[in-house]
Amino acid sequence: MAKRSSSFGAGVSEEDKKKVTKEGFKKALKIFRFTLPYKGTFAIGFIFLILSQITSMSIPLLMGQMVGAIVSPKNTSGVNTSEIMGGNMAVQKLQNLFKSSESLTLNEVTAIFIILLLLQAVFSFLRVYTFTQVSEKSMRDLRSELYTKIITLPISFFEKSRVGELMSRITSDVTQLQDVLSITLAELFRQVFTLVGGVLLISLLSGKLTLFMLSTFPFLVVAAIVFGRFIRKNSKKVQDELAQTNIIVEETLQSINVVKAFTNERLEVKRYGLSIQKVVDYALKAATFRGGFISFIILVLFGGVVGVVWYGGNLVLSGELAFKDLFTFIIYTGFIGGSVGGLGDMYAQIQRTVGASERILEILDEKSEVNVTNTLDFKKVEGNISFENVGFAYPSRPDITVLKDISLKIQSGEKIAIVGHSGAGKSTIVQLLMKLYPLNKGKVLIDKEDISTQDITQLRSNIAIVPQEVMLFGGTIYENIAYGKPNATETDVFEAARKANALEFIESFPDKFQTIVGERGVKLSGGQRQRVAIARAILKDPSILILDEATSALDSESEKLVQDALDELMKNRTTIIIAHRLATIRNVDKIYVLKDGEIAESGNHDELILKEDGIYANLVKLQFENVNLLVE
């Protein structure tokens, strides 16, 4: 559940703090389209809400009747109380409404009361249940649509949004809306109903006393505005500082190895301590205002009650008001006071909801790159690739041209390697082939078809990538391999593991394929993780394979196992190797050397190594020297 604030907007974040404009409000209402399929249930809930409200508003009247039956048992004889007490016209009108109950005895009133309470219980139950049904179901739909939207958005979207933020959209922002649907809306209605209905009823009981009671309102409103502003300002600071403390915890836990390696535990504890102290300081400042506000409210509220009793008592003594009506009046005053107190919180809730819906709608309005509802008519490509004068800059850094003019041709089944210094744009070429970003210039073709017009799912289904840093999901080894082809049989998964040289180590674990790999695969070694990733790619059986070679070398035994697995994987597939260690690419069909966004050299190893002062020849020399240095 979203954190609910105390009164008068405390705890509304800065993002939500903008005034609730008509426009923002209208926009936010759009989010309620998710409730439309359940409008019937909502209407039923609303009827129960009205019924339960009517029953609870009758409680003070019946209480009054009970008191009346106690203090004027003569009622039973049918004598009008207001006549005895010298009541006015309004009271009479109201009492005429309840004329029949006038002549009721205490037992009879109590019986009616009990029936009313039972009805109230039933109505309240049905109201809560139906509203919850609407809110749960519509928020399920919203969450599901939001998740579908997020997961189908292009990579460029994820570059500008942080994972933590997206998480809070789908969790706390949706919860905020859910709260509104299941609680706030009903609460708002109840409070307005109580306020308006209550004031109307008491004005019928005694106009004078009502005016007297209402005269305390301006004090409350002014106090709410003045104190509210200070409370909001300080609670915002508390929240911000609390967020800072959370960042410290998150950052240090994520990089706990670094903290430990640098023995910076003391430093972090101190940093955290300072941050939480700030939270306390701001919270105490806010408490000064909140405390002041609460004590003022209590003073005015109870002062008001005392005033009402005093003034009402005088009216009773002078015979202008029946005692039981004063009793009813006081209970209604309590009801009204409660609803006025709650209205400030309502405003804060509405502010927060408008903010939350705006943020959710922003995501829903983004354009997906994949349509998950379409069924895919999978077509296997041969794997002929060509880049024609491709130019590219990342959308997030448009003025830095990463690729200027790249042209290359790869025949189906060929193995090529892309070489170049770090940051030259090797991975970028591969990302463009996978259509992760749109090109600025030129064309990429697969089997002579321009990828810009191809369906993304169709395109990516033909490509498998074994990345530099293998990220596994937290589940079992089996699940991780089967991710390459979710409908694979057990035999397929087993066979893929065997071909990837992974079977031996998997079988050596007590739980075999059911071994849990730990978060991101931490419970496996680097070489083992790579072989799981290779098995996954073998299972996918793509026409095009991308190997983003690991920068760090494995030990020679593990290296051989991985290399053999890769050789198996590369068989009969167009393969692009992003090479970091040149020793592994001697046998590829062609090597492309990337420099300043262009292909500076191309040819096989034997050709390139002979080039005097060639970039490739120099790179090989450099790596060779480095290896020698390491050996020495």
Ligand SMILES: Nc1ncnc2c1ncn2[C@@H]1O[C@H](COP(=O)(O)OP(=O)(O)OP(=O)(O)O)[C@@H](O)[C@H]1O
């Ligand atoms: N998502 C991105 N947004 C903006 N710039 C990026 C992005 N990814 C990479 N770059 C920049 O584009 C350039 C090429 O990066 P790329 O990852 O293609 O290099 P690389 O040759 O694969 O490098 P390495 O060998 O270090 O992996 C670099 O200058 C990098 O900073």
